[in-house]
Amino acid sequence: MSGERAYFDHAATTPLRPEALEAMLPLLTRDYANPSGAHAESRRARIALDDARDQVAELLGVGPGAIVLTSGGTEADDLAIQGGWDAVWADATGPGPPVVVCAAMEHHAVLEACRALARRTGAELRTVPSRPDGTVDLDVLAGVCGPGVRLVSVMTVNNELGTIQPLDAVADVVATRAPGVVLHSDAVQAVPWMDASVSAAAHLVSVSAHKFGGPKGIGALLLRHGATVTPRIAGGGQERGRRSGTPNVAGAVGMAAALLATVGDRDATVARVTTLRDRLGDGLASRVPDLVESGRRADRVAGILHLRVAGVEAEALVVLLDEAGIAVSAGAACSSGAVEPSHVLASMGLDPAAARSGVRFSLGVATTDEDVDRALDRVPRAIERLRN
Amino acid sequence: MSTVHWTGFPAPSSACETRDVRVLVAMSGGVDSSVAAALLVDRLGTDRVVGATLKLWGGDSDSGCCSVADVDDARRVADQLGIVHHVFNFSEEFEKHVVEPYVAGHAAGTTPNPCIECNRHLKFDRLVERSTALGFDAVATGHHARVQVAPDGRYHLLRGADQAKDQSYVLAMLGQHQLARSVFPVGERTKDELRADALRRGLRTATKPDSQDVCFIRSDVGRAGFLGERVPLHAGRLVDHVSGADLGGVDAVELVTVGQRRGMGHGTDGRRRFVTAVDVPARRVTVGPPEASLTDRLDLHTIAWVDDCAPAGTTGAGLAALAQSSAHGTAVPCTVTAVPGGDGHEGDRLSVAFAAPHKRVAPGQTVALYDRDHPDRVVGSGIVR
Numbered sequence: 001m002s003g004e005r006a007y008f009d010h011a012a013t014t015p016l017r018p019e020a021l022e023a024m025l026p027l028l029t030r031d032y033a034n035p036s037g038a039h040a041e042s043r044r045a046r047i048a049l050d051d052a053r054d055q056v057a058e059l060l061g062v063g064p065g066a067i068v069l070t071s072g073g074t075e076a077d078d079l080a081i082q083g084g085w086d087a088v089w090a091d092a093t094g095p096g097p098p099v100v101v102c103a104a105m106e107h108h109a110v111l112e113a114c115r116a117l118a119r120r121t122g123a124e125l126r127t128v129p130s131r132p133d134g135t136v137d138l139d140v141l142a143g144v145c146g147p148g149v150r151l152v153s154v155m156t157v158n159n160e161l162g163t164i165q166p167l168d169a170v171a172d173v174v175a176t177r178a179p180g181v182v183l184h185s186d187a188v189q190a191v192p193w194m195d196a197s198v199s200a201a202a203h204l205v206s207v208s209a210h211k212f213g214g215p216k217g218i219g220a221l222l223l224r225h226g227a228t229v230t231p232r233i234a235g236g237g238q239e240r241g242r243r244s245g246t247p248n249v250a251g252a253v254g255m256a257a258a259l260l261a262t263v264g265d266r267d268a269t270v271a272r273v274t275t276l277r278d279r280l281g282d283g284l285a286s287r288v289p290d291l292v293e294s295g296r297r298a299d300r301v302a303g304i305l306h307l308r309v310a311g312v313e314a315e316a317l318v319v320l321l322d323e324a325g326i327a328v329s330a331g332a333a334c335s336s337g338a339v340e341p342s343h344v345l346a347s348m349g350l351d352p353a354a355a356r357s358g359v360r361f362s363l364g365v366a367t368t369d370e371d372v373d374r375a376l377d378r379v380p381r382a383i384e385r386l387r388n
Numbered sequence: 389m390s391t392v393h394w395t396g397f398p399a400p401s402s403a404c405e406t407r408d409v410r411v412l413v414a415m416s417g418g419v420d421s422s423v424a425a426a427l428l429v430d431r432l433g434t435d436r437v438v439g440a441t442l443k444l445w446g447g448d449s450d451s452g453c454c455s456v457a458d459v460d461d462a463r464r465v466a467d468q469l470g471i472v473h474h475v476f477n478f479s480e481e482f483e484k485h486v487v488e489p490y491v492a493g494h495a496a497g498t499t500p501n502p503c504i505e506c507n508r509h510l511k512f513d514r515l516v517e518r519s520t521a522l523g524f525d526a527v528a529t530g531h532h533a534r535v536q537v538a539p540d541g542r543y544h545l546l547r548g549a550d551q552a553k554d555q556s557y558v559l560a561m562l563g564q565h566q567l568a569r570s571v572f573p574v575g576e577r578t579k580d581e582l583r584a585d586a587l588r589r590g591l592r593t594a595t596k597p598d599s600q601d602v603c604f605i606r607s608d609v610g611r612a613g614f615l616g617e618r619v620p621l622h623a624g625r626l627v628d629h630v631s632g633a634d635l636g637g638v639d640a641v642e643l644v645t646v647g648q649r650r651g652m653g654h655g656t657d658g659r660r661r662f663v664t665a666v667d668v669p670a671r672r673v674t675v676g677p678p679e680a681s682l683t684d685r686l687d688l689h690t691i692a693w694v695d696d697c698a699p700a701g702t703t704g705a706g707l708a709a710l711a712q713s714s715a716h717g718t719a720v721p722c723t724v725t726a727v728p729g730g731d732g733h734e735g736d737r738l739s740v741a742f743a744a745p746h747k748r749v750a751p752g753q754t755v756a757l758y759d760r761d762h763p764d765r766v767v768g769s770g771i772v773r
Contacts, residue, residue, distance in 0.1 A: 316521055319474055323522075338443035338459075338477035352480070386521055 005325040006371040010364030011159060011189060011304055012329055016254070017213030017365075023257035024215065027250035035247055036238065049249045052256035059259050060196040060207070062222050068229065068242045069252055072219040073188040073208030074109040075232075079221050079243065080184040080204040081113040081153060083229035085121070088182055089150045098123045101144055102153040103136045103165070104347035109206075110153050110186050111343075123150070130347040134163035134295040138173055145177035152178070156187040156199045160331065160344040160360055162304025163295040164190075164198070171201035182227065188219075192262060192364070193270055193301035203227035209251065213365065214258035218251030265365075273363050274302040280361060280372045281305050287380040294345075294358070305361040308345070312386045314359045315339040320386065321359075324378040330359050408436050411571060412519040413528040414511060415439045415466060415473070417458030420530030420574050422465045422593040423582045427573040428528055429469050438524070439466040439473040442510065444482040445604040461593050468591065478514055485509035487604060495619040497668035498752030499645045502602055503558050503715075512559075512566045519569070526571045531555045534575035535567050543567035545694050545766040547758075550578040557715050560756035560769035561692040612643055622671050626652070629664045629676030641666060644673050646750035647681060664748060682745035686711075687727065688738040688755055688770025699767060702726045702738070709767055710758040711740050713749040719758050720746055738770050 027048055033041035035049045050064075057064040070076045081100070089098065102114045104127040111127075118125040126144040131137050136154055145152065154170045157163065167185055174181050185202035192212040199205045204227055208219040223229065235244025262269075278297065285291050290310035309317060314330030318339065321328055331342040345355040361375065411432060413425045428437045441462040459475060466473035486505045493500035511529060519527045532548030533556045543564055548554040562570065574582055586594035601607065605614045615621065621640035628635055635653070638644060644666050652661040652675050662681035665674040693699065701707035703726045710719035720742060727737035740755060749755060749772045759765040 315477060316518055319522055322472075338475040338479075340477065341480070385523070 003325065004370070004374065005327065006374040007327045008361040008363060008367070008371070008375065009327045009329050010367065011162075011211070011360065011362030013210045013216065014192070014213055014364040015366055016215060017258045017261045019261045020214050020254040020258040024250045024254040027253050031249075035249055036236070045249050048253050049247055052249075052252040055256040056220060056252070056259055059256075059263050060191075060205075060220075060222055061200060062224060065240065066223040068221045068223065068239050069247060070219045070221055070243060071217055071248070072210070073107075073186065073206050076206035076208070076219045076221040077107070077109040077153075077184075077186055078113045078116075079229055079232050080206060081110065081151065082117050082120070083232050083242075084182050084184060084204050084227065085117055085123075085151050086230035087228045096148050098150050099126055099144075099148040100124070100151045100153075101126045101128065101141070101149055103128050103130070103155060105130050105134070105136065105158050105160075105344045106153060106155055107159055107186055107188070110155065110184075114153065117151075124148070127347075128154075129349070130344070132348055133299065134158060134161040134344075134348060135299070136165055136170065138166065138169055141170065142173045142177055145174055145181070147178075149178040149181055151182045151184065153184040153186070156185045156190040156202075156205075157194070157301050158344060159189045160304075160342060160358070161294045161306045162189070162300040162362075164194070164299050164301060167199055168201050189301065189304075191259070193266070193303060195266075200224065204229070209255035209258060212258055212262045214255040215251050218248050218255045220255070262365075269365055270302045273365075273367060276367055276369065276372050277302060277305050277361075277363055280363075280375055281307075283372070283376040284379060287376065288383050303363045305363070307359055307361070308350075308354055308357045309359060309383055310354075310357060312383055313356055315356070316386055317359055317382060320382040321379065324382055326375055326378055326382075328359050328361050331356075408432075409525045410436045410438070410523065411526050411528050412438050412440055412515075412522070412524040414515060414530075415441050415462035416530065416599070417441065417461035417465075417593065417596075418530065418599060419583060419586050419591070419593045419596055420532070420579075421462070422530070422591045423577075423586050423589075424528055424530040424573040425465065425471065426469055426585070426589055426591065428571070429471060434470040437469075437471050439463075439469075439471050440515070440519075441473070441475050442482075442515065443475055443477045443479055444506070444510065445487075446479045461596070465591055465593055476515070476518060478510055481514050482506065482510055482604075490602075491615060491618045493752045494615050494642045495668070497642065497666040499750035500752040501558075501754050502604070504561060504754050507558055508561045512562055512570065516566060516569050526569045528571040528573055530574055531559060531572050532575055532579075533559050533572045535570060535572060542695060546575075547764040547766075548572075548575045552716070553579045555715070556764075556766050557712055557717075557754070557756045560694075560754065560766045561690075563692060563694060563696045565696075567694070612640065615642060616640075622668070624671035624673055627672055627674050629674050629680045635661075635675065638673050641668050641671050641673055647748050662748075666750075681747055683748045684742055684745055686713075686740045686742075686746075686749055686755060687773040688740060689736075689773050690771040691736045691738055691768060692770070693768040694766050695768075698726060698736070706741070707767075708760040710760055710763055711742070711746075712756045712758065713746075713753060713772075719756075719763065720744070721760065722746075722757075724757060737773070 031044045033045045035045040054064045057067050100114050100123050114125050128141045129137050152174050174183050183202045184204040185199045186206045187199040188208045188211055191207050203225050205222040210216040231242050233244045238244050292308040294306040318330045330339045342355045342358050345358050415421045441459050463473045486502050490500050490502045516527050532553045534546040536544040547556045621642050624638050624641035626635040646663050648663040655677055659677050661675040664676045664680050706723035706725040709724050711722040712719040723741045725739045727739050751772050753772050756769045757767040759767050
């Protein structure tokens, strides 16, 4: 009804890179075998898997033995928090209950893994609020890190706001206040835009392929600084005994190809997408009164523009924009598809009405000037209609 | 198709004559709203109908969702019909307008009707407001009721054609504003016809059982368990209606309802006893014989009139009407009179005088009033004081 659609939900899933599709097809057709077998067919799959693992490890700056392939970011987070805890602390004793710490703005994959860990082990969960600029409050973090703390999880880039977290400073605080603690970082939203070194201070790092042009259903946990994990899935002992289950060979190959393409043109992509994002942000700000852009641009990844639209319910705006051919998201969608009030905005101290007014425009490699033009044309009308 | 007859269907406003009517259909995942959506698509086409399922209750868990199975059913039916489907998260409003008053009402010894409050505040207020903001002309639901436009332009709310499934009682708080924006596509059909239609269309909800009980209380927890987690429940004494004699104890005064028979035992004459009053502060439940369970009159607050204002007659000698005090109860003759000097908090008050003694109705319950001359036509409603 409104001409061409424009997709601004790349942070949810960005399209498969052509390189990834091309790399995957032989694994879905010719080289179909289980890589664990002892015959030529298996060897072909095995080689493809090993090559993909080597490539992902190299591009993310770890050794090939320091990667556990998972079904995605959520499983990587669970393996890090629950499996990482168990590997180091299962038999440890100390005064008082053990403590797990995470940022209040974490993705549900981390928040719920921490809650599940607390229920299972009796550990205390401490969450760290955010500053108004969308970064974790380091002072509060320092305050909650003390005796009893065994694992800390702070994301590299927030998925709703795009704000880059001060992970090196987090690592310093943790190392000073609670030496020996395992530090995990969910870097799912960082990979498309930033070098892997930004999360290198963490022991455990989660990544997910479909955020950077790979397929859904594949991700990885990186083990740095000698970190280990106890498996969460028992079985045939694949992934060096750390994650059982027949390897997703095509997924791993697609992830490797997507990562290679992402890293290869990242500088150019970041420059181009930053320009598009800023044109979108500036253009909307000049056309629509009472818009607040969350986080400072310099402290955000290129692909995310998060706006708080005063007096508008994001849930309604998303529906209206969908009808107008603009795909955006609001907060986190639960499994039923309902929009939950944003816990990220709440962690910044925003009131419930403001926490329901946030919409995320997320851009990707495929975003064009025409997409931005469509948004600049249609979004102000939708907001005006809802404010009417 | 000849039986589909929506005289109440709103015409597009003159301001947008060139625009097609668009309807947002509330889909619960049940058979009634599934067929309602299908009938709308028959009439309007897939481009002018959008489905919406309301997330109303999050349950205990912070990250919990509404009944995902019901949302799945609604979404799959929408997919089958070829219409867009959304989920709206109204759980905060549901907590505020339905769950909290339900709990507070029981704590005060009354028996609220949460379905009516959900219709009043969620489906026909919040959802109607949302639908208007999104450019829809009307909200459709699967309720068994009918809307008609009178020659003078007023909207009438009528019972559903299937008297056994009629749901006009839970809609009796609607006024002209809501009725002008509401469509009840299944109101002309019987439930048997609906299920047959759903089966013929191959809708996955065709044989789904009707929903029962209060949607936010899990059957394995029950009302006592649900309320017990939220408010203190107090043991109390059972007292004779006439003599004041102590007849024993009850576990939780807050769980007893006026009119209740179950668990109240028998009098010395062997006849069953009925609850005639619940006094939570005094921890006292009063019971009496069957004749004590009857009353000549009721007082109502939170009055709503279909015509938005009180009909002539209520301020004078009284309006001859029919009163129905439960979802599928019998409507009985009564005379309705305005009570001057309501306390402001509850707004206007009404006195309902029954033509013949009527069983007591628990405070908090709704009485729906129907037209004596047109017994299918809703006049208004109020909540028993």
